Amino acid sequence: MKNQFETLNNNLSNINHHLAPIAEAAQLLIESGALEKLADQLPEIITFLRKHFPIEEPRLFMPDVLDYLGIHKRTYYRKVADGKLIPRKWEGPDFFYRSDLEEERKESKRRGRI
Structure with missing residues (x-):
């Protein structure tokens, strides 16, 4: 003891x-x-x-973003040019995480796109 x-x-x-x-x-x-x-x-x-330093999320490439936000390719390019969408640049094509698109997703819902 x-x-x-x-x-x-x-x-x-x-x-x-x-x-x-x-x-x-x-x-x-x-x-x-x-x-x-x-x-x-x-x-x-x-x-x-x-x-x-995002949590492991799947990468969304341009076609995925168009579908996720309910926008056309031209609108995508305009939002990138305006700085409303800021793609991540790494090896290969630009991509986004879902968390990057939260504000634009809310706007798409507000406008009835999705």
Whole structure:
């Protein structure tokens, strides 16, 4: 039994040892006000992360986008030129993720296209 208490005490000591730097960093963030600034910027950070590091979604290429939004090819090109649709460029043809098209999908629903 004594051996188990010593092991438990050592484990708790190790935990405290590893948590101390984290607690110091948290205290510094709180005192400097950086944590509040970070919290204020959180929506923009989330948007940036979702745009540049999306969850594994299937890629939608132009024919898929035309069908998904209920638009013609000419409308697609016009929306790209106007900056309303911003395709992702990688090796091969341009593509989108569904999350990239949320606003235009809402607009298509509003206009009765889909």
